[in-house]
Amino acid sequence: MKPVPHATSLRRAPVQRRSAERLTRILDACADLLDEVGYDALSTRAVALRAEVPIGSVYRFFGNKRQMADALAQRNLERYTERVTERLKQERRGDWRAAMDAVLDEYLSMKRTAPGFSLVDFGNQIPVGTRQAEPNTRVADRLTGLLSGYLGRTPDEEELRRVFLVAVESADTLVQLAFRVDPDGDEAIIHETRELLRAYLGRVLD
Numbered sequence: 039m040k041p042v043p044h045a046t047s048l049r050r051a052p053v054q055r056r057s058a059e060r061l062t063r064i065l066d067a068c069a070d071l072l073d074e075v076g077y078d079a080l081s082t083r084a085v086a087l088r089a090e091v092p093i094g095s096v097y098r099f100f101g102n103k104r105q106m107a108d109a110l111a112q113r114n115l116e117r118y119t120e121r122v123t124e125r126l127k128q129e130r131r132g133d134w135r136a137a138m139d140a141v142l143d144e145y146l147s148m149k150r151t152a153p154g155f156s157l158v159d160f161g162n163q164i165p166v167g168t169r170q171a172e173p174n175t176r177v178a179d180r181l182t183g184l185l186s187g188y189l190g191r192t193p194d195e196e197e198l199r200r201v202f203l204v205a206v207e208s209a210d211t212l213v214q215l216a217f218r219v220d221p222d223g224d225e226a227i228i229h230e231t232r233e234l235l236r237a238y239l240g241r242v243l244d
Contacts, residue, residue, distance in 0.1 A: 063089040069154030111158040132190040178203035
């Protein structure tokens with residue numbers, strides 16, 4: 039079964055498999071419609087129709103469309119973590135450059151392919167362009183927990199978390215620029231982003 043958003047984003051967490059599958063359909067429909075019509079035109083009724091569930095099923099989990107978008111962002115973070123984890127299983131333990139490539143590459147892949155990701159990624163950016171500190175802090179916390187053991191010899195956890203937060207904030211800004219320049223992500227800017235991360239992280243992790 040696919041992971042569902044953390045219960046704090048839901049009115050009611052699914053318990054049975056059928057309920058979890060229905061929630062997955064609702065969030066899938068929300069993601070598709072975000073790409074098709076944008077946030078302003080999104081409605082809980084349209085999501086229910088696309089997901090082929092009663093409108094009451096949507097309101098069982100969410101009070102409004104913003105809560106749906108928040109839950110979609112949380113699901114994106116869970117899926118991103120799974121992708122990075124699987125990628126790291128193929129890499130040599132302790133290789134921070136390989137870890138950095140996995141973190142950036144999987145984000146770029148989701149940016150290009152995951153429905154609704156351009157609007158919500160790991161934290162609701164609605165109104166469009168609104169970017170708050172919390173989502174990147176959440177990502178930095180997740181990466182600290184995921185990579186601290188993988189990296190082996192590391193700074194203390196608080197320093198590592200600060201380093202990852204700076205790296206995530208920097209990469210986030212540059213990746214947003216790359217996708218403004220080119221809808222598929224400007225490769226030259228992405229290359230510069232990778233080089234910047236290598237230089238910064240190398241000062242701390244080498």
